[in-house]
Amino acid sequence: MPLYHTEDQAMLANSVSGFMADEGGIKKQLRHWRDTHCKDGFGHGLWKQFAEMGLTGMLAAEEDGGLAMGHVEAGIVLAEIGRNLTPSPFLTTAVMGVTALSGGSADLRGRWLPGVIAGESVLAVAVDEGAKHRPERIACLATRAGNGFRLTGKKDFVVQGASADALIVAARTSGSDSDADGVTLFAVPKNAAGITHNSVRLVDSAMASHVTFDGVELDGDCVIGEVDGGRTLLNKVLSAGRIGAAAEQTGVAAGAFGMTTTYLKTRKQFGKLIGEFQALQHRAAHLYSEIEIAEAVVLKAQQLLDGGSERAELMVSAAKAKAARVCNLAVREGVQMHGGVGMTDEYDIGLYMKRERALTEFMGDANYHAERVAQLSGY
Amino acid sequence: MSDLEAFRAEIRTWIEANCPAEMRRPVQDESDICWGGRNFVFKNDAQKAWMEVCAAKGYTVADWPKAYGGAGLSPAEAKVWREELACAGARPPLSSFGIWMLGPALLKFGTEEQKAHYLNQIARGEIRWCQGYSEPGSGSDLVSLQTFGEDNGDHWVVNGQKIWTSYADKADWIFCLVRTDKANTYQGISFLLFDMTTPGVTTKPIKLISGNSPFCETFFDNVVVPKAQIVGQLNRGWDVAKYLLGHEREMISGAGDGGQTSAIGNVLRRSGLQDPMLRAELAQFDIDALAFAACGEKFLDEIKVGKAHPAQPNMMKYAGTELNKRRHELLMAAGGSTALEWDSEETRGGAAARSWLRTKANSIEGGTSEVMLNVVAKRILELPGA
Numbered sequence: 001m002p003l004y005h006t007e008d009q010a011m012l013a014n015s016v017s018g019f020m021a022d023e024g025g026i027k028k029q030l031r032h033w034r035d036t037h038c039k040d041g042f043g044h045g046l047w048k049q050f051a052e053m054g055l056t057g058m059l060a061a062e063e064d065g066g067l068a069m070g071h072v073e074a075g076i077v078l079a080e081i082g083r084n085l086t087p088s089p090f091l092t093t094a095v096m097g098v099t100a101l102s103g104g105s106a107d108l109r110g111r112w113l114p115g116v117i118a119g120e121s122v123l124a125v126a127v128d129e130g131a132k133h134r135p136e137r138i139a140c141l142a143t144r145a146g147n148g149f150r151l152t153g154k155k156d157f158v159v160q161g162a163s164a165d166a167l168i169v170a171a172r173t174s175g176s177d178s179d180a181d182g183v184t185l186f187a188v189p190k191n192a193a194g195i196t197h198n199s200v201r202l203v204d205s206a207m208a209s210h211v212t213f214d215g216v217e218l219d220g221d222c223v224i225g226e227v228d229g230g231r232t233l234l235n236k237v238l239s240a241g242r243i244g245a246a247a248e249q250t251g252v253a254a255g256a257f258g259m260t261t262t263y264l265k266t267r268k269q270f271g272k273l274i275g276e277f278q279a280l281q282h283r284a285a286h287l288y289s290e291i292e293i294a295e296a297v298v299l300k301a302q303q304l305l306d307g308g309s310e311r312a313e314l315m316v317s318a319a320k321a322k323a324a325r326v327c328n329l330a331v332r333e334g335v336q337m338h339g340g341v342g343m344t345d346e347y348d349i350g351l352y353m354k355r356e357r358a359l360t361e362f363m364g365d366a367n368y369h370a371e372r373v374a375q376l377s378g379y
Numbered sequence: 380m381s382d383l384e385a386f387r388a389e390i391r392t393w394i395e396a397n398c399p400a401e402m403r404r405p406v407q408d409e410s411d412i413c414w415g416g417r418n419f420v421f422k423n424d425a426q427k428a429w430m431e432v433c434a435a436k437g438y439t440v441a442d443w444p445k446a447y448g449g450a451g452l453s454p455a456e457a458k459v460w461r462e463e464l465a466c467a468g469a470r471p472p473l474s475s476f477g478i479w480m481l482g483p484a485l486l487k488f489g490t491e492e493q494k495a496h497y498l499n500q501i502a503r504g505e506i507r508w509c510q511g512y513s514e515p516g517s518g519s520d521l522v523s524l525q526t527f528g529e530d531n532g533d534h535w536v537v538n539g540q541k542i543w544t545s546y547a548d549k550a551d552w553i554f555c556l557v558r559t560d561k562a563n564t565y566q567g568i569s570f571l572l573f574d575m576t577t578p579g580v581t582t583k584p585i586k587l588i589s590g591n592s593p594f595c596e597t598f599f600d601n602v603v604v605p606k607a608q609i610v611g612q613l614n615r616g617w618d619v620a621k622y623l624l625g626h627e628r629e630m631i632s633g634a635g636d637g638g639q640t641s642a643i644g645n646v647l648r649r650s651g652l653q654d655p656m657l658r659a660e661l662a663q664f665d666i667d668a669l670a671f672a673a674c675g676e677k678f679l680d681e682i683k684v685g686k687a688h689p690a691q692p693n694m695m696k697y698a699g700t701e702l703n704k705r706r707h708e709l710l711m712a713a714g715g716s717t718a719l720e721w722d723s724e725e726t727r728g729g730a731a732a733r734s735w736l737r738t739k740a741n742s743i744e745g746g747t748s749e750v751m752l753n754v755v756a757k758r759i760l761e762l763p764g765a
Contacts, residue, residue, distance in 0.1 A: 002455070003677040004686060261760055276764035281756035288755055289694045296677040297670035318669040367659075373669075374662040379647045 001307075003299060005072070013076045016055070017083075023049060024086035026348050033087055034205040040163040041207035042087035050090065051119025059098045059240075064113045066098070070306035071240065075247035075298065082251020083258075085348075085355050087206060089122040089160050091244045097123030099240040100168045100185055103233040104224040108187060112166055124164035125237065126155035126188075126211055133157075133364040135170065135238060137178045140213065142171035142186065149173070149223075151188065151216040159362070161209030162199040165190055168237070169213075174228050183231045185224040192216050204354040235313075241363040243305060243316050246298050246323035249359050253291050253323070253330035256352040260284070260334040267339075280337060287333055294319075294326040314376045321369035324360045331356045386456055390463045397432045399425035403468045408730050409593075412474050415504025417551045430504050433472035440478055440502045443486070447494055448502025454683030476545070477501035477508040479630040481554050484623040488570075488611040497572070509575070510627075511541040511555030511597060512620070519750050521556075522564055522617065526599060528557040528571065535559070535571065537579075537602040543744065547582040547595035550575055554623075557604075560614050570616035572608045579603075589736040590721070590729075627745045628692040629682075632699030633675065642668050643706060646713045657712060664709055671702050690758035697751035700741035707735040 005013060023029075023046060033041055050056050058074055060066020074095050081088055093116055101109055101123075115121030127135050140153030151171055161167060167188045175182030188195070194216040197209040225233045261284060264275030274280060301319035304312040331353040335342035342349050360366065402425050406412060413419075413426050421427040433439045436450060442457040443449025452460060464471070482501055485494055500506040517524040526539025537557055547553070552574055560567030575582070579602040584592035611619045642665035647658055678695055681687040711718045714731050721729040742748040756762045 002458075002680040002684075003673065004681055004684075261762070265761075265763060273763045275762040278753075281760075281762050282749070282752040284760055284762065285694075285697075285752040285755035288760060289698045292691075292694060293667075293670045293674040293698060296674035299677065300673035315669065315673075318666045321666045322670040370659065370662040370666060373666055374644055374658060377642060377644050377662075377665060379644045379658065379661070 001303060003296065003303065005076075005299075009072060009076060012073060013080075016053075016077055016080050019049075019053060020080040020084050020086060024081065024084040024088070026085050026351065030085045030087055030205065030351060039199070039207065041160065041201070041205060042089060042163075046086070047089060047122070048119040050088070050094075051117065055090065056094050056119050057098075057113075057117035058094060059102070060113055060117060061102060064102070064109050065117050066113070071095075071243055071302040072299065072306055074240075074244060075302050078244050078247040079251035079254070082248035082253075082355070082359075083255035085204075085252070085255070085351055089124075089163070091241065091248065092125050092159055092164075093121075093123040095244045096125045096237050096241045097166075097168055100125070100224055100233065100237045101187065103185075103236065104187070105221070107221060108224060112187060115165065121165040122160060122163055124158050124161040124167050124209075125241065126158045126161065126167045126169045127234070127238070128157045129154060130156060133361070133368055135234065136180075138170055138172050138183055139177045140169065140171045142173050142184060142218070144173075145217065148220045149184075149186070149218045151186070151194075151213040151218055153213055155209075155211045155213075157361070158197075158209040158211050160207055161211055162197040162207060167195075167211065168224070170230065170234050180231050182228050183234060184227050185230040185233055185237075186218055186222045187224055188213075188216065188218060188222060192218065202358055204351075204358040206358060238363060239305060239313065239316050242320045242369075243298065243301050245359050245362050246294075246316075246320045247302070249323040249327040249356065250291065250295050250298050252352055252356050252359065253294065253327040256327075256330045256334040256349060256356075257284075257287060257291055259349055259352070260330075260337050263338055274337075283333060283337075287330055290326045290329060294323045297322050314373060317364075317369040317372040317376065320364060321366040321373065324366040324369075327356045328360065328366075383455055383459060387459050387463065390460055391467070393436075394463055394467045394469055397429075398467060398469045399429055401425035402429040402470050402472075404470075405468070406470055408727065408734070409591075411470070413470075413472065413504070414475055414507055414546070414549070415473050415477075416475075416507025416549065417505070418549065419504075419507065429470070430472045434503045437502065439473040439504065440482065440498075443482065443498065443502065447486075447498035449498075454680070457683075458680070473504045475501065475504070475507060476510055477506065480510060480623050480627050481508050483626045484554075484570075484619050485610065487622060488619050493610065506551045507546070507549060509544050509547045509550035509553050509597075511544055511547075511553045513543045514540060515542050519747055521620075522568070524556055524558060524568065526555070526557050527561070528559050528569065528604065530559070531603075533606055535569075535604045535606070537571070537573075537599045537604055539599050541597040541599075542594075543585075544582070544595045544597040545593055545744075547575070547597045548584055553580075553597070554610070556616055556620055559616075563614065565617050566614050568616040568620070569613055570610045570619040571604050572610060573602065573604045577602050577604070587736070588739070589733040591733060591737070593737075624746065625689070625692040628696035628751070629678075631741060631745045632692070632695035632697075633671075633703060641672070643709060643713075646710065650713060652713065657709075661709060661713070664705060667702060668706070671698060674698070688759055690754055693746070693751045693754040694759070696746065697742075697748050697755070700738075701748060703741050704738050707731075707738045711735050 057066035058069045062068045142149040142151045169186045169188050173184040194214040196212040199209045267274045298319045301315040304315050334349045338349050341347050413430050440449045441452045441460045445451040514524050528535035528537045555571050557571050559569040579600040581598045582595045585594045586592050644661040644665045718731045720726040
């Protein structure tokens, strides 16, 4: 398979980029919801439009009413979300949530997927416990109670958690905190008694929750997949989230870079366009090179993931780490090359820096994934 | 089974049947590379057999047309061929500047006679080529070159000096940039081909910091070059040179070359080193290596269908050579004091140290990293005044 977008994928990219430039732009979405102190941090109207475009069900199976596309296609949408800094539940809902639910029973899929695909409901993923991503350790406890389970514990960095109709929760049903086995995924409805959201606004204006489960009673049919055998499905959800975040980061990087090169071509100092200075030209050219490389490894990982390759996990971690480093470079160079105005809220470049920071933490930062690359490579 | 999968199965079987076991071990150093040429001494029978069996099928230059010694493979088939070679751990049957650089230029600019003659020789490994570009006063500023070809009716008389001519002392022929018009800078250069045994051609190897002498000074003293041996038009050799430089940069970048860009973290496991800081550095490198390998694959795929930016080889060359230098810095660090040994048997004559030093030329030869960044800034980013 050639390592570039197929004709169909290029057409998708074309239509999504036009749509997002019109509807998902910074002024219309990010600044609007931020400045109106929206409790969700994103607009439901745009989510509905995503559904009309067929984007919400991209990863869902055809029998579930979806389009049965892959991570390459989802990545195309995420790159545009990144480029426009669009606040959207797409990654947590249409990518991670749908991946999780697709491992569940027909009943469970029928309960949640139609709402997602229609753009009427939103899902959130509750995996992290603590300030750093460490899903190898899961302490949040689900004990058997009658025909179901009782959920007790805390989850952090649950992005858009308070807005979600259901939480996808990774909980421990047996064994000790660091065991690979004994993990079960649950689809927890938002109105279940005993859930408390401490919802906080993040640096990038997204909302995230510290969620407390205080003896939340769950039916047995909230279980996604197998009891105690949820690790495999969890890993699929994590891979989907990681490569999705990486794709979004390449979009953030490209957006920041485009804005910066435009600035280099318009700002004058010492009687010259600042883009004429070789000190800046070389840094811009280096950044271009890095962005090209990051985009390539993200696409490679997407293709391997879609093809079910055994190298996919390694490549996903390499892609997440590379995209994080490159995106970080892009926003730092962006702010620096903008000079003083890069520090102002009026200019958008600072918003890219904020989004980059949040995306890097989401589903494991560059160091976390470097460690994984070393482990998966056997050293 | 799709046609491509059937082709893959066929190639796999063919490699299995025809690639000698000795040719399936990793290339350790320079002496393992099969360069071909009149005076080439094969390292062993397996090396000769592997080159010849591939040449007979056109697999030394798999994607060239059959008429010119290739196998006429489509881009997708050629990719399968490369993948299957890598999968079998098989060495390239033949490596040469003829394949990487002159061949592509002849395919684009050569006459039918030139193509039929020179390309078949390259494909069969009969003629080894060297490249006469840089001069003592013309390094990064290549276009200022002074080697002059005086028009003398049916031939030119060439006088001047080239430098950094890789393997000039081992090459049979040279493709050479020669000034044929002193009044025009860019449009005063011609691209000439001539035999290194022509009277007046002398070479002198240059000893490098690695202790080896892969580069030469090359002198031309009244060298007669028949007019039929020009590629492209008179005084338009710069166009050929630039096109060829794209291929040279692609080659030096290591794009599509699993060897240069492969992950190296496993040296830790082999050496049993316990060094968490080095391990972290190696992991960071491996991420960059995996990512660059993907970029190389994407770049080659895009080139085949004309999707790559024409200046993209410059970016690839910059990124690939900087990565390779870092790779060898880390290998030296992982090797510790053992890697310092200069001529011991255990280190195969200081192979690691010599390779490390050799890689420092990567970001200089074929256009420095700084020149590559200039070109990216100008032609891809279109920055002002670049």
